[in-house]
Amino acid sequence: MRYLSWIITLPLTALAISFAVSNLTPVQLALWPLVGTVEAPAFALVLVTLVVGFFAGGLTVWMGQHTHRRNARQHQARADRLQKELDAARTAITPPSST
DSSP states (O other): OHHHHHHHHHHHHHHHHHHHHHOOOEEEEOOTTSOSOEEEEHHHHHHHHHHHHHHHHHHHHHHHTHHHHHHHHHHHHHHHHHHHHHHHHHHHHSOOOOO
8 A cells, every 4th residue: 555655646746846847937816806916936826726625625525524423423422331331231240259
């Protein structure tokens, strides 16, 4: 699995570095309702957009899985409670050892 990670990571890293070196030209970014502009290299705007999209997607998936995580916690708490009851019942049934 580690090799597969490297096989994917190294070409993507090389591609990102090549993209950054090739797109050093500064560009201006202006957002309509806001006043002013931001000047940054083209690669920075693209990479920042990708990172923000990555985290937005992760947050969306995390929030969508909320009910599943809550149900898993509830089921685990119930299983723990039932295990304690089972252990207590086994202790009550088991006769004391006479030595």
